[in-house]
Amino acid sequence: MGIETEYGVLQPGRPLANPMLLSSQVVTTYRAISTRAEGTGGKARWDYDDEDPLQDARGFHLDRASAQPSMLTDDPARPAPSGPVTGQVPVVEPGLPGRNRRRSGPTQEVERPAAEEYDDPSAANVILTNGARLYVDHAHPEYSSPEVMSPEDIVRWDVAGERVMLAALRELAGFPGSEVVLYKNNVDGKGASYGTHENYLVDRALPFTTLAELITPFLVTRQVFTGSGRVGLGATSGTAGYQISQRADYIEAEIGLETTLRRPIVNTRDEPHADRQRWRRLHLILGDANLMEVPTYLKTGTTSLVLWVLEHLDELAEAGVDARAELDALRLASPVSDVQKVSRDLALTAPLDLADGRTMTALEVQGEVADVVRRSLKVLGTDAESDAVLDRWTSVLERLGTDPGSCAREVEWIAKMRLLDRLRSRDNLEWDHPRLHAMDLQWSDVRPERGIYHRLLAKGAVDRIVDEESVARAVQHPPTDTRAYFRGEVMARYGSQISAASWDSVIFDVDGSQALQRVPMLDPTRGTRRHIGALLDASPDAATLLAGLSGRR
Amino acid sequence: MAGQERINPSQEDRTPDDDAETPAPAAAAAQKDDDEVDALLEEIDEVLETNAESFVRGFVQKGGQ
Numbered sequence: 001m002g003i004e005t006e007y008g009v010l011q012p013g014r015p016l017a018n019p020m021l022l023s024s025q026v027v028t029t030y031r032a033i034s035t036r037a038e039g040t041g042g043k044a045r046w047d048y049d050d051e052d053p054l055q056d057a058r059g060f061h062l063d064r065a066s067a068q069p070s071m072l073t074d075d076p077a078r079p080a081p082s083g084p085v086t087g088q089v090p091v092v093e094p095g096l097p098g099r100n101r102r103r104s105g106p107t108q109e110v111e112r113p114a115a116e117e118y119d120d121p122s123a124a125n126v127i128l129t130n131g132a133r134l135y136v137d138h139a140h141p142e143y144s145s146p147e148v149m150s151p152e153d154i155v156r157w158d159v160a161g162e163r164v165m166l167a168a169l170r171e172l173a174g175f176p177g178s179e180v181v182l183y184k185n186n187v188d189g190k191g192a193s194y195g196t197h198e199n200y201l202v203d204r205a206l207p208f209t210t211l212a213e214l215i216t217p218f219l220v221t222r223q224v225f226t227g228s229g230r231v232g233l234g235a236t237s238g239t240a241g242y243q244i245s246q247r248a249d250y251i252e253a254e255i256g257l258e259t260t261l262r263r264p265i266v267n268t269r270d271e272p273h274a275d276r277q278r279w280r281r282l283h284l285i286l287g288d289a290n291l292m293e294v295p296t297y298l299k300t301g302t303t304s305l306v307l308w309v310l311e312h313l314d315e316l317a318e319a320g321v322d323a324r325a326e327l328d329a330l331r332l333a334s335p336v337s338d339v340q341k342v343s344r345d346l347a348l349t350a351p352l353d354l355a356d357g358r359t360m361t362a363l364e365v366q367g368e369v370a371d372v373v374r375r376s377l378k379v380l381g382t383d384a385e386s387d388a389v390l391d392r393w394t395s396v397l398e399r400l401g402t403d404p405g406s407c408a409r410e411v412e413w414i415a416k417m418r419l420l421d422r423l424r425s426r427d428n429l430e431w432d433h434p435r436l437h438a439m440d441l442q443w444s445d446v447r448p449e450r451g452i453y454h455r456l457l458a459k460g461a462v463d464r465i466v467d468e469e470s471v472a473r474a475v476q477h478p479p480t481d482t483r484a485y486f487r488g489e490v491m492a493r494y495g496s497q498i499s500a501a502s503w504d505s506v507i508f509d510v511d512g513s514q515a516l517q518r519v520p521m522l523d524p525t526r527g528t529r530r531h532i533g534a535l536l537d538a539s540p541d542a543a544t545l546l547a548g549l550s551g552r553r
Numbered sequence: 554m555a556g557q558e559r560i561n562p563s564q565e566d567r568t569p570d571d572d573a574e575t576p577a578p579a580a581a582a583a584q585k586d587d588d589e590v591d592a593l594l595e596e597i598d599e600v601l602e603t604n605a606e607s608f609v610r611g612f613v614q615k616g617g618q
Contacts, residue, residue, distance in 0.1 A: 006617045006618065008612075008614050009614070010611070010612060010614075013611075015610075015612075015613055019614065019615050020615075137617060137618060138615060138616070138618065139614070139615035139616075140614070140615070140617045188613055188614035189609070189612070190610055190612075190613060190614075191616075192613070192614040192617075193616060193617070194614060194615075194616065194617025194618065195618040196618055197618065225587055239599050241610040259618040260616060260617070260618055285618065289587065329615050394583045404588065408578065411603040418590055419590060419594065420591065422587070422591065422594055423594055426591070426594065434605040434606040434608075434609045435601065435605045437605070437609040438601055438602050438605035438609050439597070439601060441604065441608070441609065441612050442600070442601065451601070452597055452600065454593055455597055455600065456593065457594075459592075459593060461589070461593065484612035504594075509593075548586065
């Protein structure tokens with residue numbers, strides 16, 4: 001799994017500064033820092049060859065001409081505009097030119113482009129030595145974590161992304177007129193929203209419609225522990241108040257392909273970045289950016305457990321747990337409006353109408369799902385990691401029901417609300433007071449000296465999942481147990497000989513070789529340290545590595 | 554698998570003495586919590602934007618995914 005975050009970007013005192021340019025400066029500045037530190041001339045581009053944001057998991061392909069221009073994110077020559085563009089006629093594209101490939105064992109030969117490829121600043125892109133991708137998405141700098149195997153590692157490499165953003169910010173602060181401030185949030189309070197997307201590798205044997213139907217009640221209600229809290233109600237904060245989730249007011253559909261408009265609870269983009277015979281990638285766009293670590297841990301950990309149950313429905317039925325029927329019984333009568341309803345239910349007592357006529361609160365829905373997961377693990381076998389997620393999940397749900405204040409170290413919307421409530425009563429402020437809005441925005445400032453979350457962190461007022469030392473390592477180094485290991489390590493070792501990379505490929509440009517060499521990585525579980533570490537250590541240069549790769553399998 | 558049963562410390566395990574030793578624990582805990590939040594707020598006062606209104610008004614982003 002992986003997590004991608006678009007950061008809010010601001011130039012202090014210059015509200016009209018071009019956000020695409022600022023974002024581009026963040027990315028190119030970080031590239032300069034890492035090049036300086038490692039002495040490698042990494043200028044690798046993103047390899048868009050296997051990307052297809054218009055392939056729908058429900059089994060059809062959206063015509064490029066029918067797509068909103070903001071959805072066309074796979075063509076660096078034409079950066080996708082930010083959000084829906086009104087009055088613009090979509091351009092008919094002949095399709096991206098596929099590169100001419102010839103297979104030769106585990107690597108493919110790719111024709112070298114005749115001319116130097118055009119370096120568009122709005123397509124700024126860096127593949128980091130930790131396996132992550134740092135780039136400009138629409139008008140925001142985005143950090144996409146490397147692929148990891150556990151919720152603890154998601155937290156580690158997600159927080160590493162915050163430190164990457166901070167490093168770029170610090171460097172830019174040294175150039176008067178170029179200062180930027182970065183915010184790990186999802187709304188500006190004036191109608192714009194930018195995402196924090198989660199990605200889960202799911203067995204292709206699970207039909208997509210089954211997945212979407214059975215996971216929706218869980219996704220709608222998980223915000224009770226994943227929400228990071230927001231001052232203001234409505235997409236443009238038309239009504240004063242506080243709500244649980246940053247993202248809730250921007251979710252407008254139950255299911256769909258779009259990510260920039262009519263945003264859905266379950267996104268159907270079918271771009272597995274892996275062997276599509278075996279896997280799909282569930283792309284979730286409804287989650288909040290979290291500064292606190294427990295929400296990120298629980299969000300990804302519990303979602304993974306529910307997906308694991310969905311992948312094993314038949315085995316579970318044979319073992320006596322009818323998870324399919326039990327989860328189906330939780331289907332909501334109106335899931336889209338329930339996203340907003342739950343987000344406004346600060347008392348956590350609002351009844352939601354189920355499709356079968358019953359009502360349940362969000363906490364009760366979560367309790368039921370957690371119980372299905374607990375019994376499923378019991379009959380099919382569990383492990384320490386799953387137990388740890390389940391225990392924390394159950395504990396937080398119980399305490400949210402009896403004493404929500406006791407979750408202030410673990411649940412972000414409660415930690416934020418605790419401060420806002422006290423500030424309101426101390427200074428006698430109404431919910432529309434700018435100080436409360438400012439506190440909400442500054443909560444997510446990535447600078448330790450200015451970010452309000454960081455003040456709580458420094459005071460030891462929040463629980464952590466990972467320690468700062470391991471985060472510092474994760475800024476530089478990839479996880480060792482996924483293909484991100486290969487991507488990160490080759491960037492660190494042979495960066496100057498890499499022409500492009502993507503989630504499922506690395507293209508080498510080795511001196512003296514006529515063609516470029518493309519190494520496909522369609523299996524996310526290969527290219528690990530166990531698989532390839534010895535060969536890397538024995539390869540002083542990329543040519544040796546490629547020769548070694550050709551000699552195996 | 555073993556270890557799956559959750560052990561919930563229940564009310565029955567507590568002796569009446571436990572409660573008697575700490576009179577009104579809820580009120581004391583609430584006071585401690587308020588003090589803690591007040592201390593945090595004092596520190597936050599120092600980092601909050603001095604002109605909150607113009608800061609909030611100037612925080613304008615383009616939509617993303």
